[in-house]
Amino acid sequence: MSAIHYWNYPTEIFCGPGALENLAERCALLEMRKPLLVTDPGMLALEPLALLKAHLTQADIPFAVFSDIHGNPTLDDVALGVSAFQAGDHDSLIALGGGSAMDAAKGISLAAVDRHGLARFEWSQVISRYPSLADFPRLDLPKLIALPTTAGTGSELGREAVLTLSDQQIKQVISHPELLPATVILDPILTRGLPPALTAATGMDALTHHIEAFCSPLYHPMSSGVAVEGVRLIQQHLPAAYADGQDLLAREGMLVASAMAAVAFQKGLGGVHALAHPLGARFHKHHGLLNAILLPYVMVANREVISRDIARLARYLELPQADFDGFVQWVLQLRRQLAIPHTLREIGLDADVADWVGEQAVADISSSDTNAQPLDAHAYSQIYRNAVHGDLPAVFRQ
Ligand SMILES: [Zn+2]
Missing domain, CATH: 3.40.50.1970 (Rossmann fold)
Structure with missing residues (x-):
């Protein structure tokens, strides 16, 4: 300090x-x-x-x-x-x-x-x-x-x-x-007119902002606090906003969570965005959808340096299993609830471009100082391949 x-x-x-x-x-x-x-x-x-x-x-x-x-x-x-x-x-x-x-x-x-x-x-x-x-x-x-x-x-x-x-x-x-x-x-x-698929993808973008900001190593405790409550608002409101677009309380909760995320990510974003930016620009895929798919794969890659912080977040959310694994399980379950695909292959991306993605991700603003740990092009390429094929550790397989 x-x-x-x-x-x-x-x-x-x-x-x-x-x-x-x-x-x-x-x-x-x-x-x-x-x-x-x-x-x-x-x-x-x-x-x-x-x-x-x-x-x-x-x-x-x-x-x-x-x-x-x-x-x-x-x-x-x-x-x-x-x-x-x-x-x-x-x-x-x-x-x-x-x-x-x-x-x-x-x-x-x-x-x-x-x-x-x-x-x-x-x-x-x-x-x-x-x-x-x-x-x-x-x-x-x-x-x-x-x-x-x-x-x-x-x-x-x-x-x-x-x-x-x-x-x-x-x-x-x-x-x-x-x-x-x-x-x-x-x-x-x-x-309230936002269709369910877009409600899901944009809401998962906001969730990713909070989680990546929370895990950023930059020192900004005010933003960290905003991120913690932002994740809780999404836990509370995203499933309801997805299920019933006319639910104004849920819609308002998500607007607040999304706006709060922009305050949280003054602390920076991370590897999910570093990968999503080049993929979005080249393949014209929805930014939030890319983030939603990539999020658990990047979290697992960062596991060693974020597991204690994520466990604290899991306790704040009162998850039944309040540790890193329980938190990733919650993300995976939320994705299923929102009908988000588990793999990038399902939205038409394949592993051929893994090397290119790795190089682009390293150069992205979100990976410079603020991913939870430094990742090189090889590491990003591997995360991308995992996300294409759906490779997660056995504990997370359904
Ligand atoms: Zn974003």
């Missing part, structure tokens, strides 16, 4: 059924006169967008909708969004959707103002150039209000945007303190 640690906490949050009703007032307070509403194309016919449009129209706030984005938004998507932002003379942004809409809105915000290109805020540059929030250049970025319609990424509480470089199929993390939304609205009514 001899080092000086740098911590910060995020932004204002409205939470609860009907929290959307605070939007117009927040727009006024933030002097957002003509926001560009960024959402993904799948949202165009759905209830959340209709509710948002009705609310803004009733409040006499002029706006336009931009939805020309991919599942993993690219720099080309951002460029199109900047054109729409400037052509419509917009002064601010509202993001409605999952991580893609949030990431795209943040990218548009930065690219609309900063003429130097996004590369200087790419994560590996940021760490050395801007060690604390105050070191970043002030850009006066357009204000952003975020309304998540999934409970998984926690992007609404992050200062990062994950964008894919279109030609290289590599995900890059762009970071700037002004990318943090000025206001976050967690309204479970906006998530």
Whole structure:
């Protein structure tokens, strides 16, 4: 504990059924006169967008909708969004959707103002150039209000945007303190239409964020505490939200758990994300689904260094077997309950790319300092092969 640690906490949050009703007032307070509403194309016919449009129209706030984005938004998507932002003379942004809409809105915000290109805020540059929030250049970025319609990424509480470089199929993390939304609205009514499979995949993403943050070796006890309660909220609410999408209490619990995860992973992520990032960028698989499948395999690989912490977590969850094995059993049982496949092979991935995945995972931001222990490319390749074939120790076989 001899080092000086740098911590910060995020932004204002409205939470609860009907929290959307605070939007117009927040727009006024933030002097957002003509926001560009960024959402993904799948949202165009759905209830959340209709509710948002009705609310803004009733409040006499002029706006336009931009939805020309991919599942993993690219720099080309951002460029199109900047054109729409400037052509419509917009002064601010509202993001409605999952991580893609949030990431795209943040990218548009930065690219609309900063003429130097996004590369200087790419994560590996940021760490050395801007060690604390105050070191970043002030850009006066357009204000952003975020309304998540999934409970998984926690992007609404992050200062990062994950964008894919279109030609290289590599995900890059762009970071700037002004990318943090000025206001976050967690309204479970906006998530009740999320189909069960997406509820499961996004919820497992949030669970992975908490577990990886909890196991990160970085010293951040506040985030560790947030992660512990976040896992408990997911234990309590994810099965119910999956079984009955209209269960607003469960939906709200998952929105809170997901947002908390973004606070927890200020402590870092780990090997699950290090593997999921390159696989998602190259094979266009859902991020949360990849994490859900990979999680037990990475936990087993990290077992030696995380088993005591995971046993404490298992006791907090009051699991019948409150140790490492009991916790992994709980993860496996939760996955079965949510109809998540056990192997990567079941979603069309095979072992041929194991060496490539290993190299990519080592280079990923999530593996740099914050996986529970350092893993090399060979170790990552082996975890990937295990996840393709479903190889877990005998104690976990059904
Ligand atoms: Zn994630």
